[in-house]
Amino acid sequence: MFNLILFGPPGSGKGTQSERLISKYGLKHLSTGDLLRSEIAGQTPLGMAARSYMDKGQLVPDEVVIEMISSALDNNPQANGFLFDGFPRTNAQAEALDKLLTQKGTEIAIVLALQVSQKELVKRLLNRGLTSGRSDDVDEEIISARIAEYEMKTAAVADHYKKYDKVVYVKGEGTIDEIFDALSDEIDSRKTA
Ligand code: B4P
Numbered sequence: 001m002f003n004l005i006l007f008g009p010p011g012s013g014k015g016t017q018s019e020r021l022i023s024k025y026g027l028k029h030l031s032t033g034d035l036l037r038s039e040i041a042g043q044t045p046l047g048m049a050a051r052s053y054m055d056k057g058q059l060v061p062d063e064v065v066i067e068m069i070s071s072a073l074d075n076n077p078q079a080n081g082f083l084f085d086g087f088p089r090t091n092a093q094a095e096a097l098d099k100l101l102t103q104k105g106t107e108i109a110i111v112l113a114l115q116v117s118q119k120e121l122v123k124r125l126l127n128r129g130l131t132s133g134r135s136d137d138v139d140e141e142i143i144s145a146r147i148a149e150y151e152m153k154t155a156a157v158a159d160h161y162k163k164y165d166k167v168v169y170v171k172g173e174g175t176i177d178e179i180f181d182a183l184s185d186e187i188d189s190r191k192t193a
Helices: 014-025 032-041 045-054 062-074 091-103 118-132 140-154 157-162 176-192
Strands: 003-007 028-031 082-085 108-115 167-171
Touching: 003 014, 003 157, 014 028, 014 082, 014 176, 028 032, 028 062, 032 045, 032 062, 032 082, 045 062, 062 091, 091 108, 091 157, 108 157, 108 176, 118 140, 157 167, 167 176
Parallel strands: 003 082, 003 108, 028 082, 108 167
Antiparallel strands: none
16 A cells, blocks of 8 residues: 655645546545535535634644544545545644554555745635635635644644655646656655665
8 A cells, every 4th residue: 555645835736736646646535625625515514614714724623634534544445545635734633644544554655745935825826716616715814824824733744754754845836747747756766665
């Protein structure tokens, strides 16, 4: 089983690159953002609770997303490996993920961290907001709050995986193809190592 985390600030290209990587490597895509948006669309109690945080650009409480990921892992026993997109976003989530994977006899092979300037992040998200229908993409204040949450709570998650020498930084600016090739090179070198 080959499991990877695609890591980076909001708008760094995680969702965009995930779509391509899962298809190339036959991985199961687990995006907590997508799972939460599907709960909101289904108007479930979990979705309604999550929405109040997401609309303000804040992180949803750890226990909610950890439970969602735990169920998703249990529901995909045949997967060849998982691509985690937008998870873990706090150290508590990272520790919970490590435990869940250990229970399944597997682990994270690599954390690919996309690096993009703040100016470019804001530009991309406002641009997506023109067509995505996502309320958290249209307001620059909410976008800034998301980036601030990343700096405050999520950036440190890389340190957790650096202890195990699993983090690789990849330039997240350039064409989508160029970035995909750089990510693929890193995966290929780890898979064959
Ligand atoms: P997510 O759904 O994870 O959203 P994101 O970080 O905004 O998106 P992503 O990084 O995937 O976007 P992409 O670059 O692909 O989270 C949304 C919210 O959900 C969070 O704020 C939080 O409230 C909640 N949440 C999710 N997971 C959570 C967790 N684990 N714990 C707590 N709360 C959680 O796309 C951005 C745009 O850039 C697109 O329009 C794309 O086309 C464009 N783009 C991509 N690559 C480009 C390139 N190379 N050049 C130009 N444009 C590019």
